Amino acid sequence: MSKQYQHSVSLEVEKCKGCTTCLKRCPTEAIRIRDGHAVIQSDRCIDCGECIRVCPYKAKKAIHDDLACLSRFKYKVALPPPSLYGQFDRLDNIGYILQGLKELGFDDVFEVACAAELVSAYTRQYIKRSDVKKPVISSACPTITRMISMNYPYLCENIMPILPPVDIAAYLAREKAKREHPELTDEDIGIVFISPCPSKVSYVKNDFSAERNYIDAVVSMRDVYFALLDVMKKQEEPFETTASGLIGIGWATTGGESTAVFNDRYLAADGIENCIRVLDQLDQTEEADMGGLEFVELNACSSGCVGGAMTVANPYIAKAKLHTLKRYLPVSPNQPASEWIPDEFFFKSSIEYNPYIRLSPDRSEAFRMMSEIESIREGLPNIDCGSCGAPTCMAFAEDIVKGETTADECTVILKKMFHEYLEEHKDRAVNEKRRPLSPTSNASDEPNEGGTNA
């Protein structure tokens, strides 16, 4: 993770008006307005997609592979997550989607929900181990994992070391392809994830999970949704059937992963702001005071993955649709072959604290900078208006000390200075006028003075 982190949120500069909407909503203060448009600070961005959702000018875009990328591979496998199933109106059978994906050119489809059921089984096993730090925090949402690695050093160890369902699905899909088609090389096979969010795109691009990424391309759920609409219309009763159960599909919405742990000592939260509050509290609470909490599921998006920034349907509507779709499915048809969790299903390394926030690697220098920040902040209006291009006065003070901006960007201070200048100037103008004019004519001078005052 030492190399430059690649993000999946980008900005179309021409569309950005430099308004402060995204600036104020970014949970990690990663955005600044510079030269009239937003700039995302790469080391702070967690790819949560909030800025994409709130931008009134649609200037923020998620970066992902487009469907044309399929042609790169000889044998293509689609990985649809359960959140995809909740996107369609009047859909009563998941088989239509699976079949539609094949019509779009995929040679095989491997449902992420099936792998999710395996992860649920592994989680149940993992939290029973006596050597794990409680509460165990789900590793499924990459935005949360990145957030923890950046801001919650103490909680890094709590993250479950087992890979999220998408990676395990990718691994199994590749194994299956190789088994069924021994003539294929690794390069021939393209494992393509249909992502509901930009976060999963970054996750794959940065090889976060494994030595060799199991996923080859990540396409947007929105793109796939529209492509599927065209092919799904023509179909009769589908010949494909879903292999996932209630538990796997439950992972698409908050609480699904937790309830599948079969242990009521869990906490499930969604929405990045709520997640931050939960993490803050976990971070500063003594273990004994956590009420025996065993498992924590945090989803950066409202309602969970159905709320991702690359989905189509409203998350609550998608959730309701999923309820209907999973109604008559078996509970969990996918079970691990044995108790042993394969090595390939673990993260390649543990999540490490990344102190991006540190002002300087040198403590004395950091101290000096902090003192300066505090003294600058005292002189700022502390109204967090955002006009300077920083989300808060505190962030502005930090930017000044880091040399990224200058104090005169503060419009409140500038306005005050301008008024002082005007006051001073008015007096001077009056004095200057009085001196040369007073010996000759007082009368003509008076109305002028009144005029400037008004």
Place this chain on the structure above:
Amino acid sequence: MNEPIRFHFDVDGENFSSAGEASVTVKKRLRQLGYPPDVIRKVSVAMYEGEINMVIHAHGGEADIEVGKSEIVIILRDKGPGIANVDLAMQEGYSTARDNIRALGFGAGMGLPNMKKYTDSMHIDTEVGVGTTITMKVLL
């Protein structure tokens, strides 16, 4: 190292939902200064417990944090009822919190013991009817 850095916070006694905000801010500052996770953990648990105590028992108060060369000093001042029996208050599980506060998950009687546990020294200066000042130090 330079002069110690001081942070001051007013802890709002009326608002349970904002309780703990000062410790979140301090935590961030310590990360910015590059302190190791275990030091940050100690300061934030001790301060959080103290902050919650001030909200529960004393209608809020003030928190002053001094980050110095060899230690971090946390001073929590309130004008609350004071602690009648400090030894009793230091016992794990002892609490005078009202039921409505316990219902919020606070008042488990672990506040002061945890503060002591997570800091290298703790001094309680209290007078019934006048208020309490708690000074905690985390050595670096």
